[in-house]
Each structure stands twice: as C-alpha cells, then as structure tokens.
Amino acid sequence: MSEDFEREERAFAEALHASVPVETFRPLDPEAIKAAARPARPGRTRLFKGMAAAAVLVIVVGVGAVLLPRMVGSAGSVTAQPASGYGAGGVVPEAATDRGSAASYPDKTATSTPGFRWESYRNIQAEVPESWVYASAPQSDYCTSTRLPSKPYVDLNHGDGAVAAILCGTELRDDQQALHVSFTPADGEPPWEAPSQVWKQSSRIVGDARITVTAREEDSALVTSILESATIVADGTTPAGCPVALGAVPAVELAGLDASQVTVCQYERDSHRGAFRSSVVLTGSDASAAWQALLKTPEGGGPDMAAKECGDAQGWPLLLLVGPEQVPVAASVAGCEGNGVVDAAAHGGKRTITRPLCHALVVDPVRLNVGFGPSAGLCMR
Structure with a gap:
C-alpha cells in the first residue's frame, strides 16, 4: 500500500468518524445515500478500545471496517440501509478472493455440467464455471477501492449492505471490470451497473432470486448457459445440503460428532x-x-x-x-x-x-x- 493511499485512507476514515459523533448519529436515509452515491445508470480495525459503554455497528465499506457509534433508546437500532444497487460496499483485494479455495461445493440434488459447479441463493441454484473465484463487484463507491476483481467471479454482494456516500469523479473504466454473476433478492433492486458500451448486464428472475451476469458480447454463450441453468431447488435443499428456509434445530451434544x-x-x-x-x-x-x-x-x-x-x-x-x-x-x-x-x-x-x-x-x-x-x-x- 503506497503512502499516498494510506494518507487518503486516513483522511477518508477521519471524515467518516467526524460526520457521525455519538450525540447526533441518526439512522441512514437510503434515499439520501442514493442521491449522493449513484451515478446515472445506462486493515482489520481494532475494536472496542475505550468504547465499553457504547454499542457499535460495524459495516464493511470500500476502505475496510468502519465503526459507527450507535445511539440507543428511542432511536432504536441502526442497520445498514441498501443504497445504489448493491450494498456490501466496495471490493476485496484480489488476494482475498481465493480465501476458502480449499473448501468444496459438492453436488447433491442434481448433476452439474462438466467444468461447472453449483452456486445457490435463496431457493435457487445455478451453474457457474468451476474456475470462478469469489469477490465483491464494483459499486458506486468503486473509487475507494485499491483493487478491483480481475478474474471471473461470483459476487459476494447480495444487495443489502452499505456503500460510501461518495460521488466518484470518473466513470469506472472498462478495464476495471471482469466477468461475474450476482445473486440478489427477486423483489429488490438489480445490481449497480457502470455506464459502459462494453459490459452489459443480463438478468433472469427465478423463484425468490434475481440472477445477473455482467459480461461482454463475446461471452453471450456463457451468459445464456448460466442464466438458463438457474432452477428452483427441487426438494428445498441446496446442492450443499442446506435447507433453503431455516427451521427449528434441536440441540445436540457436540463432543463425539464425526466432523470430517x-x-x-x-x-x-x-x-x-x-x-x-x-x-x-x-x-x-x-x-x-x-x-x-x-x-x-x-x-x-x-x-x-x-x-x-x-x-x-x-x-x-x-x-x-x-x-x-x-x-x-x-x-x-x-x-x-x-x-x-x-x-x-x-x-x-x-x-x-x-x-x-x-x-x-x-x-x-x-x-x-x-x-x-x-x-x-x-x-x-
């Protein structure tokens, strides 16, 4: 990380802290965030030192985890409001996109196409190429990120986080994009889309989810394959074995379980x-x-x-x-x-x-x- 970026990061963090003093913090207004952050569509932080008597809301944004002191009482709890398109705020460094690469995602309810794997969200499953990594797609605050995904990926954002209320001065360049698929709620907003003549979004709603592929024209066959593979899980269980709706879970004794x-x-x-x-x-x-x-x-x-x-x-x-x-x-x-x-x-x-x-x-x-x-x-x- 360069000295210039460290100075910018400190300045950005200080500005955020300065704008949310404990005595005056109010819940975020999603409409105000949209107006401030949305262009036209075509380090680990040390926590809780000196804050033992104050609750803390932690939100992931472009430059890291930001701590916002929360008021209690009549104001109630403060939650992250969805802003422009997606909400988890910024992107992760490329080095972080390989986290979990040793994990597997086995096929349980259907046979996947050779070279593809199943990804699930809500009550649907869809096939994506096995080589795709995990990362967070650019959002309206993309200029707060030092690295953007450069390999094809499955988007970690799901349309419900927070973005920095900042207007980036330049448009996201085409060479800062990468082929990716996003899963968001069917009744929510589609993912944020940067103005581009090269990268276009194609979406399909299946069950409770919207599946969106951001791709170039030459990737049209793959886009069609991904979108057409999306189906509602047949028995209410994802390919990994997870129920699509969490019910009551009886308590069991953990010692002695086979945890292979x-x-x-x-x-x-x-x-x-x-x-x-x-x-x-x-x-x-x-x-x-x-x-x-x-x-x-x-x-x-x-x-x-x-x-x-x-x-x-x-x-x-x-x-x-x-x-x-x-x-x-x-x-x-x-x-x-x-x-x-x-x-x-x-x-x-x-x-x-x-x-x-x-x-x-x-x-x-x-x-x-x-x-x-x-x-x-x-x-x-």
Whole structure:
C-alpha cells in the first residue's frame, strides 16, 4: 500500500468518524445515500478500545471496517440501509478472493455440467464455471477501492449492505471490470451497473432470486448457459445440503460428532430472516481445524451486549451440518444478544463465539457485511 493511499485512507476514515459523533448519529436515509452515491445508470480495525459503554455497528465499506457509534433508546437500532444497487460496499483485494479455495461445493440434488459447479441463493441454484473465484463487484463507491476483481467471479454482494456516500469523479473504466454473476433478492433492486458500451448486464428472475451476469458480447454463450441453468431447488435443499428456509434445530451434544466434513450454511438476518444466503463445505484439515476451534471455546454463549447499550439487532443465523450424516447444529453471530453455537452438553446450552472459531467458519462465500456488538468485532473482516 503506497503512502499516498494510506494518507487518503486516513483522511477518508477521519471524515467518516467526524460526520457521525455519538450525540447526533441518526439512522441512514437510503434515499439520501442514493442521491449522493449513484451515478446515472445506462486493515482489520481494532475494536472496542475505550468504547465499553457504547454499542457499535460495524459495516464493511470500500476502505475496510468502519465503526459507527450507535445511539440507543428511542432511536432504536441502526442497520445498514441498501443504497445504489448493491450494498456490501466496495471490493476485496484480489488476494482475498481465493480465501476458502480449499473448501468444496459438492453436488447433491442434481448433476452439474462438466467444468461447472453449483452456486445457490435463496431457493435457487445455478451453474457457474468451476474456475470462478469469489469477490465483491464494483459499486458506486468503486473509487475507494485499491483493487478491483480481475478474474471471473461470483459476487459476494447480495444487495443489502452499505456503500460510501461518495460521488466518484470518473466513470469506472472498462478495464476495471471482469466477468461475474450476482445473486440478489427477486423483489429488490438489480445490481449497480457502470455506464459502459462494453459490459452489459443480463438478468433472469427465478423463484425468490434475481440472477445477473455482467459480461461482454463475446461471452453471450456463457451468459445464456448460466442464466438458463438457474432452477428452483427441487426438494428445498441446496446442492450443499442446506435447507433453503431455516427451521427449528434441536440441540445436540457436540463432543463425539464425526466432523470430517462441516458445511456452514448462512441465512439472512433482517426482514427475510431465515432465507438461505450462502454456504461453504469444509473438508479435511479445514473441517478439523474448525471443529477443534469450536470444541475449545468456553461454555455459556456470547459475547453479548445488553439491549440497553446495543439495541435489539439480531445476529446472522448459521447452520452447521456436521459429518457425512450432516447433523444440524444451530449458531448465531454478530448480533447484540443470542450469540453462540448451540451445544446440549454446554453450560447454558451454548458455546462462546471466538475469533479463531469465526475465522475457521466464516469462509467465502460465507461473509458478514454488517454486525453489532462485540461478536461483530470477532467475526467480520
């Protein structure tokens, strides 16, 4: 990272902090963000030092994790509002797009075309080339990013995060784009689209999802293949084995389970709570490391923050499918209260969320774009 960028990053972060003092912070107005951030369509941060009495909302934006002090009381909880098109804010460095490359995404409910793999969102599945990585697509705040994806990828944004309220002075260049597919809610806005004569979006709505491919004209055959492969999952279970709608999960004793494979299923935390979002299947040493990290966590659940300090923001529901039998284990992370992994044998019925556990489980394409309280500082990246 150059000195010039470090200075720009510090200045940007200071400007953000200066604009949201604790006494006057108000919930974001999505319409105002759209007006400020939307052009015409054609380091890990140290958390909670000196803030023990204040709840914190963490949002992933273009230059990293930004901490916004939250007011409590009559204002209620502050959540990230969707802005122009997509919302998770900016893009990840190319080096980060390979995170989770050791994980697999097995075919369970249908046979995939040779050279392709299944990706799922909500109640649909679609085929994408096996070689595609994971990354975040450019948004209206693309100028806050130092690197943009350069290889074909599956978009990690799902239209529900936050973008920086900044108007980039120049248009996104065609050479800053790459072939990619995005999954967003069928009833939400389509992904942000940069003005271009080269890159065009093609979309199809299937079930509860919109699938959008951003591509050049020479990629039209692949675009058609991806869009036409999108189908509603036949039995309510994704190719990785995750239920498309999260139901009640009975508590089980974790010790003694066969953890040779661990599937991490992530579900929506907000108004569509319990709808399937993404998943990753950990095998071999990745599964073993995740399970050992879980068994080493303290009993009792948490870390939580009292409602009077943090509000009532709920965490991200996770479902762990453990072993060849895919024994279901419930968990919740990055919320004000209720954090932990359910364990019938643990004191209080839960195990505590720790940083090593989150690093082992939250692997692309499973990603948290907003969080609350101390658990968010452990799990977000």
